[in-house]
Amino acid sequence: MLTIDNLTNEIDGKAILKGLSLSIKAGEIHAIMGPNGAGKSTLAYTLGGRPHYEVTGGTATFEGADLFEMEPHERAAAGLFLGFQYPVEIPGVSNLQFLRESLNSQRKARGEEPLSGGEFIKLAKEKAALLGLDMEMLKRPVNVGFSGGEKKRAEMVQMGILDPRLAILDETDSGLDIDALKIVGAGINAIMRRPDKAVLLITHYQRLLDYVKPDFVHVLAAGRIVKSGGPELALELEREGYAEVVAA
Numbered sequence: 001m002l003t004i005d006n007l008t009n010e011i012d013g014k015a016i017l018k019g020l021s022l023s024i025k026a027g028e029i030h031a032i033m034g035p036n037g038a039g040k041s042t043l044a045y046t047l048g049g050r051p052h053y054e055v056t057g058g059t060a061t062f063e064g065a066d067l068f069e070m071e072p073h074e075r076a077a078a079g080l081f082l083g084f085q086y087p088v089e090i091p092g093v094s095n096l097q098f099l100r101e102s103l104n105s106q107r108k109a110r111g112e113e114p115l116s117g118g119e120f121i122k123l124a125k126e127k128a129a130l131l132g133l134d135m136e137m138l139k140r141p142v143n144v145g146f147s148g149g150e151k152k153r154a155e156m157v158q159m160g161i162l163d164p165r166l167a168i169l170d171e172t173d174s175g176l177d178i179d180a181l182k183i184v185g186a187g188i189n190a191i192m193r194r195p196d197k198a199v200l201l202i203t204h205y206q207r208l209l210d211y212v213k214p215d216f217v218h219v220l221a222a223g224r225i226v227k228s229g230g231p232e233l234a235l236e237l238e239r240e241g242y243a244e245v246v247a248a
């Protein structure tokens with residue numbers, strides 16, 4: 001589904017990713033862990049197409065297409081979803097408006113009919129219930145005044161509504177309380193644990209991986225993947241830290 005080969009990039013002239021390669025097949029869940037400042041969010045933003053994240057070398061192929069030839073909205077319409085580490089607030093735009101416009105613009109790009117108001121509300125209610133988010137929250141402006149955990153749940157409601165092929169989730173577990181972590185973990189599984197979908201989960205903690213079981217765990221350090229393994233690698237890192245892996 002996604003093949004990244006020898007990716008290098010720069011932000012404002014500073015090299016961050018330094019030859020990163022990663023391959024994700026449909027049906028797989030990959031976790032990326034790694035020290036602060038290693039380039040995890042940079043990878044997520046670069047794949048999403050954030051401005052100023054300049055690709056200086058390497059390739060990324062998403063469902064057979066050159067990802068870096070696509071505009072961010074084209075990547076989204078093709079089924080790429082990015083869950084932000086710090087979800088942005090959009091004053092003046094209600095969540096429901098935002099989500100309906102997002103979904104219908106993606107449907108239009110794919111040549112599908114827009115959902116009617118009634119159909120959309122039914123879908124939004126179903127996904128809000130799945131993530132334990134009160135529908136009243138969706139009437140409020142996007143993320144404005146939301147707590148850290150509410151923002152993360154709202155992002156997952158958005159993911160449920162957009163129904164992507166590949167979700168890149170950047171520290172979706174940060175800010176979630178113990179119960180919310182379980183609910184969000186179950187939500188990610190319900191939405192994305194399918195043979196035709198895949199997830200790239202960026203996280204600092206093993207605990208999310210108790211709920212969303214990864215098929216592969218990678219360590220990203222100094223701009224490249226330095227170690228890959230199965231779920232046991234996350235447990236090992238939690239016990240022993242990064243020093244040995246990064247030095248190897």
Ligand SMILES: Nc1ncnc2c1ncn2[C@@H]1O[C@H](COP(=O)(O)OP(=O)(O)OP(=O)(O)O)[C@@H](O)[C@H]1O
Binds near residue numbers: 012
């Ligand atoms: N606009 C920028 N200008 C210069 N350096 C930047 C810029 N944005 C990010 N960086 C640097 O890129 C490096 C990688 O940052 P990134 O956010 O990708 O790390 P991370 O692995 O996600 O870290 P964390 O675990 O702390 O979230 C950091 O050293 C950061 O300071």
